[in-house]
Amino acid sequence: MRTWQVERRKRTRHLIELGGLVVKAGLINRIGDDRATMLGALLWIADKLQSDQGERARALWSAKGKQAFEADPTAHKGTDRSDPADRR
Numbered sequence: 001m002r003t004w005q006v007e008r009r010k011r012t013r014h015l016i017e018l019g020g021l022v023v024k025a026g027l028i029n030r031i032g033d034d035r036a037t038m039l040g041a042l043l044w045i046a047d048k049l050q051s052d053q054g055e056r057a058r059a060l061w062s063a064k065g066k067q068a069f070e071a072d073p074t075a076h077k078g079t080d081r082s083d084p085a086d087r088r
Contacts, residue, residue, distance in 0.1 A: 024068070027041075
């Protein structure tokens with residue numbers, strides 16, 4: 001398989017996993033397919049991370065996300081690429 005094909009498949013898998021997080025967070029049930037609202041929320045998150053409260057927000061959101069993954073361990077497998085030691 002060509003290098004560009006391998007890279008494209010990796011990117012596609014990554015994007016699918018990120019989309020799965022949108023579903024896992026329950027956004028689809030709450031706002032439907034309102035992409036403008038989702039994008040607005042993501043832009044708000046990005047702004048918050050660049051503010052003077054960014055590190056605190058990141059820590060709080062990370063803890064909440066880890067709790068959600070622990071509540072459903074099967075959803076965590078293979079999705080956290082930041083710290084392989086956290087994988088179970």
